[in-house]
Amino acid sequence: MTAPDPMLTGAFSNAARGWPVFFLGQSKRPVNNCPACDDADPDHDPAACNCLCCHSFYAATLDPDRIRAMHTTIPGGLLAIATGAVSGLVVVDIDPRNGGALDPALMTPTYAVASGGGGWHLYYRHPGGRIPSRRLDGRPGVDIKADGGYVVAPPSIHPATGQPYRQAGDRPVNEMRPPLLASCRAAAGVAAAPDPRPTPTTHGGRISSPPALLAAHLAAVENAPPGRRRTTLYGAARGVARMVAANAISHAEAIDALTAVGHAVGQPERDARAAIVGGFRAEGVAI
Numbered sequence: 001m002t003a004p005d006p007m008l009t010g011a012f013s014n015a016a017r018g019w020p021v022f023f024l025g026q027s028k029r030p031v032n033n034c035p036a037c038d039d040a041d042p043d044h045d046p047a048a049c050n051c052l053c054c055h056s057f058y059a060a061t062l063d064p065d066r067i068r069a070m071h072t073t074i075p076g077g078l079l080a081i082a083t084g085a086v087s088g089l090v091v092v093d094i095d096p097r098n099g100g101a102l103d104p105a106l107m108t109p110t111y112a113v114a115s116g117g118g119g120w121h122l123y124y125r126h127p128g129g130r131i132p133s134r135r136l137d138g139r140p141g142v143d144i145k146a147d148g149g150y151v152v153a154p155p156s157i158h159p160a161t162g163q164p165y166r167q168a169g170d171r172p173v174n175e176m177r178p179p180l181l182a183s184c185r186a187a188a189g190v191a192a193a194p195d196p197r198p199t200p201t202t203h204g205g206r207i208s209s210p211p212a213l214l215a216a217h218l219a220a221v222e223n224a225p226p227g228r229r230r231t232t233l234y235g236a237a238r239g240v241a242r243m244v245a246a247n248a249i250s251h252a253e254a255i256d257a258l259t260a261v262g263h264a265v266g267q268p269e270r271d272a273r274a275a276i277v278g279g280f281r282a283e284g285v286a287i
Contacts, residue, residue: 006155010079011067014153018281019087020060020274023053023070023077027159028152030056031074045226050268057082057150062277063270078156083133084147085234088278090131090176090184091145092122100141106183110174113151116158116165121151124176128238131184144184147231210248214240218261229265230275233258237279244285255287 011021025031034051046055052070053059060082061067071077083089092107094100096119113121119141126146133149136142145151152158154165176184217236224232237258243249255276262272280287 005071007077007079008068008071010153010155011071012064014079014081015062015064015067018062018274018278019089020057020062020082020278021067021153022057022059022061022080022082022150023074024056024080024152025074026076026078028078030054030059031077057084057086057148060086060150060274061270062274066270078159079153080150080156081153083145083149083151084131085126085128085231086275086278088126088281089146089173090124090126091149091151092124092136092180093119093143093145093151094122095119095141095143098141100139103139106177106180108174108177108180109171111171112168113154114166114168115152116156116161116163118161118163120168121145121165123173124180125173127176127181128235129185136183146184210243213243214249214254214257218257221261221265224265229267230271233262233265233267233272233275234279236261237276238283241280241283241285244280245283251285251287 011023014021023031031053032055034049034054046058049055049058051059052066052073057080059070060080061070081087081089083091093115094102095115095117097117100119102120107122111123113123115121131144131146133146134144136144152165154167156165157163158165217239221229221233221236240249240254240258244251244254258276259272262275263269267275277287
């Protein structure tokens with residue numbers, strides 16, 4: 001009997017959490033299989049590309065069949081997770097080789113991965129709004145991996161050290177402390193997002209017009225520019241999930257409406273499903 005492949009097991013485990021995954025080459029770089037990408041076609045929308053391995057985090061998926069196909073296409077590749085709104089994750093990447101250090105006053109204990117390069121990845125819940133991937137100001141060796149980013153995940157092997165990435169401890173993914181969140185937002189000029197928690201009401205009590213609110217969420221997706229449609233669909237899914245939690249719309253109606261608008265703006269089935277599942281799970285709403 002063939003033993004389970006640990007890389008596939010890790011990929012499926014992350015996908016089950018609602019974290020879209022993909023595979024990098026052995027050098028930690030994305031693997032292209034799309035002529036338009038190779039030719040740097042300015043009209044090519046990476047978010048809409050259906051190629052299997054292209055475009056880094058744009059290839060991330062929750063679809064088991066695509067995960068298997070990517071693993072087969074990139075033998076020995078590294079497993080990666082797309083960060084940001086699409087997965088509901090903000091990851092603090094600490095690299096001691098470049099001066100990075102853990103700051104307990106800023107970084108609350110949370111789900112953590114010891115990287116194969118000797119650093120740490122601290123996984124936090126995405127607070128909503130836009131959190132760009134960038135270097136954390138005033139913190140050498142500390143990067144924020146969020147919207148438009150990704151992290152290598154266990155059980156990948158670091159190409160330079162030969163050491164594995166491994167989960168450290170068994171903490172859940174927690175929220176960022178306000179100072180860390182403020183640092184992520186303020187340095188990029190991002191305004192604070194509304195409270196992402198479900199509205200504490202029943203039968204749409206505080207929602208004056210559920211149909212109008214639903215229409216606004218769907219319109220945001222319809223009006224999103226190319227390259228932002230999947231992220232906008234994720235944000236809309238979070239908003240609609242809060243409506244479901246408030247009994248302002250049925251679960252079935254919510255999924256149908258989000259799926260329809262995702263398809264209407266050209267999102268592939270796997271991407272639309274990933275965005276919707278991720279949005280609902282981020283709000284603690286079953287799907």
